[in-house]
Amino acid sequence: MLKALKRLFAPPGAGQTFTEFYRHSFGERHPRFLGGTHLDALQQARDQSRFLAIFLLSPSHASTEQFCKETLASDSVISFFDERLLLWGCSIHQKEGYLLSQELRAAGFPFLALVEPGQPHPTVIDTISGFLRPQELITRISNSIAVRQAALAAVNTERDERDEARQLRQDQDREYQAALAEDQARLESQEAARRQAEEERERKEMQDAIEQSANEAVEMRRQRLIRDLPPEPPESDSVRIRIRLPAGELLERRFAPDHLLQHVVDFLESKEYPPASFSLSTPFPRRSFSEADYPQTLRSLGFYPQAPVLIVAPRSDVGPSAPAPPSSTSS
Numbered sequence: 045m046l047k048a049l050k051r052l053f054a055p056p057g058a059g060q061t062f063t064e065f066y067r068h069s070f071g072e073r074h075p076r077f078l079g080g081t082h083l084d085a086l087q088q089a090r091d092q093s094r095f096l097a098i099f100l101l102s103p104s105h106a107s108t109e110q111f112c113k114e115t116l117a118s119d120s121v122i123s124f125f126d127e128r129l130l131l132w133g134c135s136i137h138q139k140e141g142y143l144l145s146q147e148l149r150a151a152g153f154p155f156l157a158l159v160e161p162g163q164p165h166p167t168v169i170d171t172i173s174g175f176l177r178p179q180e181l182i183t184r185i186s187n188s189i190a191v192r193q194a195a196l197a198a199v200n201t202e203r204d205e206r207d208e209a210r211q212l213r214q215d216q217d218r219e220y221q222a223a224l225a226e227d228q229a230r231l232e233s234q235e236a237a238r239r240q241a242e243e244e245r246e247r248k249e250m251q252d253a254i255e256q257s258a259n260e261a262v263e264m265r266r267q268r269l270i271r272d273l274p275p276e277p278p279e280s281d282s283v284r285i286r287i288r289l290p291a292g293e294l295l296e297r298r299f300a301p302d303h304l305l306q307h308v309v310d311f312l313e314s315k316e317y318p319p320a321s322f323s324l325s326t327p328f329p330r331r332s333f334s335e336a337d338y339p340q341t342l343r344s345l346g347f348y349p350q351a352p353v354l355i356v357a358p359r360s361d362v363g364p365s366a367p368a369p370p371s372s373t374s375s
Contacts, residue, residue, distance in 0.1 A: 075125035
């Protein structure tokens, strides 16, 4: 019947002390014994996924010397142990060996317990008591190993599957997190683009509204100027003002001699030439007019009885030698 092997306290170095004792008592030929405690040996067997043979001997037992000097010293047994499984030994005269013999219920000596280092606890799969010849020992252990080999393979398979499953979960988690980050970045980018588009739309609407309001104000002022301009007087009592625009176009209108230069400026503004964008001048006599001249009458500015051509020039282009052919008309 299989038994779960409990973990027992063992003093450090017990295995190494046993090796020294064994060589002193039975010679140098023997399978390699693991050092440390039986717990250390179990951990090595578990790490290497190999079976472990726990060897307990009673130095005073009648079969001990024959078993050690004949069976364990044979080439076939040494090769078998070194190649197929791990071996750990201890004398029952040591505390650890005595406790293990009690736990494993050793019925006779020499005693071997074949252990499968499974999880969570190792399992004893066979016990051998008394003397066996080399081939008998190899056959007995080989059969036990064969029976339990499938179980050990299952342990390895379960461990590999567990590792693969864990790795798969980690990979899936990383992929999920990466996809989540990409989705979040895409949503943030879309939201930023939406906000930018919304801000641009609002900015354009505001700009359009401001421009529309400005255009409406300009149009209202233009209509008011048209409405408030004094009517053209009769030909016989008027000054004909000819205005050359920057593109060469000529505008004409009659004004009374006592009308102000401001009336001429208002007329130009009604034609969509705001005074802030142009300057007025005459080529002959050469003279430039400023806002200070706007309240004066055309008569006082010398436009009556004959009015020179008024030149409209953009303010950036106005110069002292702005060319324009002299021309005048009589009232």
